[in-house]
Amino acid sequence: MNLNSPSRCALVCAAFIGLFSVFSFRLIYLQAIKHDEYAGLAAEKHVYKQIIHAERGMILDTNNEVLAHNVPVETVVADATRINNWQATVDLVSKELDIPSEQLAEKLSSDRRYIVVKREVPAARANALCEKLRAANLRGIYFEHDATRLYPNGSMLCHVIGFTDFDHHGIQGVEASMEEYLHGQDGYRFIEHNRAGQEIVPYRGQERAPRDGYQVHLTVDLGLQSIVEDEIDAAVKEYSPQKATIILMRPQTGEILAMANRPDFDLNLRSDAKPEQMKNRAIIDMMEPGSTFKIVAAAAALNERKVRPQSELFCENGLWNFGGAPLHDHRAFSYLSVRDILIKSSNIGAAKLALSVGEEKFYEYIRRFGFGERTGIELPGEINGLIRPPQSWSKISITRIPMGHEVGVTLLQMTAAMATIANDGKLIMPRVVKSITTSDGKVISLLSPGVSGHFSRNRQRNRGRAARRGERSGDCRRGSSARLYHCRKNRNRAES
Structure with missing residues (x-):
């Protein structure tokens, strides 16, 4: 078929129009429809x-x-x-x-x-x-x-400070608990x-x-911490215990001024540390408190007006059968005042103080001293301890618990309870963080003492005097360098 010139021109034009239409459609497809996809591919290759x-x-x-x-x-x-x-x-x-x-x-x-x-x-x-x-x-x-x-x-305050991982996230101690502010x-x-x-x-x-x-300021005093470190090293060297802990706390505010555990580890060489060295035993280990727990029975009896500091109780000359089981004192005592029960650490006297208030009330005072629940200190891993309700007690539990048996407490809980006596009956929450600031000193958060409980001021003052008289009577000795008190009963428990 022969095509004249106008027909050929029209055919060529139609071909060009079709070709440009295909190109135009392809361009619109790439620039509009697939723009985001190809832009993402380009950015992935050149931009990150x-x-x-x-x-x-x-x-x-x-x-x-x-x-x-x-x-x-x-x-x-x-x-x-x-x-x-x-x-x-x-x-x-x-x-x-x-x-x-x-x-x-x-x-x-x-x-x-x-x-x-x-x-x-x-x-x-x-x-x-x-x-x-x-x-x-x-x-x-x-x-x-x-x-x-x-x-x-190095290893000083290792269990309090903690450390970070490769991604700069806190793993233990304050590094972990204050991660939100530090990171x-x-x-x-x-x-x-x-x-x-x-x-x-x-x-x-x-x-x-x-x-x-942000910067985190602790309540710890590095000077006092250094003294405590020397003291705990000396005690470990002399008595060779498997583990040891010292806590120094200001009773009026709950501020932890020093805390040391053994065994410990170097924070800069943490990859070489063993699991046992990394435990903060002040808050994660549970123990029977022994005779230090007698303060609870005495406080309960005094606060409930069952006795006075001068009241005398018969201590059965060192042997008392209660509930079909004998209870012994380390020496034969006849009549002892409440003060002397604490000073001489009479098991029988403490048991009778607890009996004077009864199981339910005695359990209430155990809880009011903070036992059986976390103190709330800004350190991870703290445990509650173990305090059973009266329904789970045996017939003789009321005479064994006052001497620190059948209960499990942490060392920090026991420290806070002792601080309550020194603080005229106010139970203060322990704390290790003092404040949070920016690098230029602007205060973001300032932590203040928190009162968890309160006992009668006058009766607790009398209770505190009795406890301090125990120090003067010779049941405790004073360390020469650090001027810290080491009770003989607790020292013997640490050796075992």
Whole structure:
């Protein structure tokens, strides 16, 4: 079929129109319909979100002595898709960072875009490696600013301070309990790289600055802590116990001034620590309190007006059969006043004080002293202890519990109970955190003492005088260097 000139022109025009229509449809399809998908692919290849890590807040003692702070380091990372000379990169990086070349080669053999080569590289060492990579025109290795946690006092206060993991999250102690305040808020920025892997600064996208963590100030006094550390080491050396704990607490405020446990560990060498060394035994170990628990029976009887400090009770000359079971004193006592029951630590006298108020009331006072529940101190892992209700008691429990048997308490609970006597009957919640501030000193939170319970002021004052008279009578001795009291009964329990 022969086509004349106008027909050929019309055919050619129609062909061009059809071709341009196809191109136009394809362009609209790519630019409008598939825009987000291809833009995402392009951004994934050239743009990525860089996290700007917030600096973790410091931990300080009550006198602003540093207990935990940060040291700047670099994290060396690799983008395997941008390495231009694989063997040369492996040789140089393995030599500079003391990494076995086989291990590094295995890491870089993948096609991942983010590979952690080594963490906590000192800044000077990282800068030297960066210069050598630039001189050799080697690409694909990058450096991220980071910080490592440093504890300048080593093992001192290890169970109170705690430590962090590689991601700077608190694991134990105050580092864990105050994580929300210490960690801060990370920032970010979107950056774009050129073919050489270098950032194109003018194309830098959205950015949010980080907010550094707050500083946490503890109630602990590092000077007193040092004295306590010396004392506990001396006690461990002399008596060789399996474990030991000292707690120094201000009764009026509940502030923990010092806390030490043995065994302990170095916070800077925590990877070498054994599980038994990492336990804060002041709050996670449960024990029978022994004769220290007699303060509860005496306080209950005095507060309920069943006796007076001068009231005398017959202590059965050292042997009393109650409920079909004998109860002994360490010496034969006849009549003892309430004061002397405490001073001489009479088991029979304490049992009769508890009997004077009855099972239900005695149990009530045990709970009012804070036993059977957590103290609420700002340390993770605290346990309740073990206090059974009267329905679970045997016939003789009322005579055994006053001498510290059939109950389980933590050392911190016992310390808080003793502090109640020194504080005229006010049970104060123990606390180890004093305040939270910004790095420039602005107060974010100031913690004040919390009263958990209250007994009669006058009767508790009399009870406290009796307890202090026990110290003067010779049942306790005073340590010469730290001026701390070591009760003989508790010392003997620690040796067992």
